[in-house]
Amino acid sequence: MREDLIIEDTTLRDGEQTPGVALSAKKKIEIFHALIAAGMRWIEPGIPAMGGEEVAALKEMLERRDEVTLIGWNRGVRSDIQRSIDLGFRAVHIGLPTSDNHLKNSVRRDRSWLLGTAKDMVKMAKDQGCFVSISAEDIGRTEPRFLQEYAVAVTEAGADRLRLSDTIGILSPSQYAERVRAVAEVSDIDLQAHCHNDFGLAVANTLAAIEAGVRYFHVTVNGIGERAGMADIAQVVMSLRQWYGVDLGIDTTHLTTLSRLVSDACGISSSPWQPVVGGNVFAHESGIHTTGMLRESSTFEPFCPELVGGERKLLVGKHSGRGVIVHALGQHADGLDETALERLLDDVRAESIALGGAVPPARLREMAAALVTQRG
Known part of the structure; x- marks a missing residue:
């Protein structure tokens, strides 16, 4: 396991994509400050391309960009990325799918388009001095050899990080770890785990990815997110602390307060059996x-x-x-x-x-x- 692990919170981006949840700028900013108070130093705070109140909230958050690394999330579209950079983001993420399923049925493109677009988008952001993170979305249904080819392409283009997104949560811990090792065989790019909880394995997959060598990993407060959600911050932080002796710099005494804050903001009560922070845990x-x-x-x-x-x-x-x-x-x-x-x-x-x-x-x-x- 690496000693330079970095935990990154995406409660305000992927977490807010929970069906039925829409956070106001005021609520997003309150959660943002609470995350920093708890020790979070990498945050994905939202999607600049949404415009309107989302941008107003992001501008206020960017006032603290010297204290925390803020990653602007973007589609693989030049105008999206430029908007994030113009807004003041020094780090950007580019979301692109790698599975044939998504290429055919979501973006309706082919692998050649993907490789070319990924290289162009990375170069564009790097030329403007950004830290560049890029996705391999739907890795569970991406052919391993093509995942390796894609990883080499974005590495050569200058990307700083490759996000391995298990978009629909269909990988087991051992299968997720295999994907991590497969990429590591052909590239030394930093990897990030991004695990969904459709089969209840988001935390297990995140830990397996960390054991396999990823440096970065995503979490959300209460594990909120699309469908069944994502890896929960409290569970991942405490698992790493208790089992591996890893201190991520998170003040664990804030975990229950964070959970309640996000529950209230989303209007969704946490289960009393929610590990670590649920009402019945103690x-x-x-x-x-x-x-x-x-x-x-x-x-x-x-x-x-x-x-x-x-x-x-x-x-x-x-x-x-x-x-x-x-x-x-x-x-x-x-x-x-x-x-x-x-x-x-x-x-x-x-x-x-x-x-x-x-x-x-x-x-x-x-x-x-x-x-x-x-x-x-």
């Missing part, structure tokens, strides 16, 4: 789990909630034992002997089933007080 109810947690938090947590800005919760419900009930009641457990606790445990289970969830603390105290009164 919540415990079952008797065995809560007993262990009351003794030592590492028994049922891979890392402490404070590390990611989360909060531990011990809930009382259908699966709880007496220990967590006593813990939850605190001084309100005074006066409850073993028999009363056993009765309260039965009552808690019945109440939890009736409520369809956890018993609120206030209701638990009422139930305990009623038992004490009855026995008094």
Whole structure:
């Protein structure tokens, strides 16, 4: 694994392409500043060719271009790229497909057109002093030998980075890694992983790509993006930290706040089971789990909630034992002997089933007080 890994966030570009999501300039800028505050130093903030409010937001973001590398995303169209450069982007990305499927059915061109266009677009941007990133889109359906030919062509044209886009998420981790190694065999260009989550493998594919030698990789907050989304920033950052000892410069205590900010901006609530930042990640109810947690938090947590800005919760419900009930009641457990606790445990289970969830603390105290009164 490389020691010069670079994480790049595309929440504000690919992430905003989530169906049904449209971020205002104000919301995009708020997320942008939050990403920088969390330590993100490479950001793909949007698409200049969209014009209008998008450009207004990008202009404001570009005021911080000395602090963070901002990559303007473009189609493989000369006017798009020029617009990004004129706007002030020092780094541009050029989106081009490499699979026969996309060449035929999306852009309706052939491989000769692709190779010529890629070379021309790279040269145009490099001649104006830009860092140039270029895509090989739909690598899962691109013939490996042609992917290699394309990689050599863009390398010779002067591109700084080749983005390997698994456009519809159809590669397994081993297959994605094979594509990375195949390109590395013929070119020393820096590679970037761009993985979609159609089969739930975006994070796994990103890690496999990193192990295979990519330097750059894309993430989004909450894994948002087209269809099933992309690789989630919290999952990738924490996986690299916990399993590989890699510090990407991201302040992990911001991860939960970032997640909530983006959820609110998109109007889409995150699943309580969302890894790392979900509401249930540090919540415990079952008797065995809560007993262990009351003794030592590492028994049922891979890392402490404070590390990611989360909060531990011990809930009382259908699966709880007496220990967590006593813990939850605190001084309100005074006066409850073993028999009363056993009765309260039965009552808690019945109440939890009736409520369809956890018993609120206030209701638990009422139930305990009623038992004490009855026995008094």
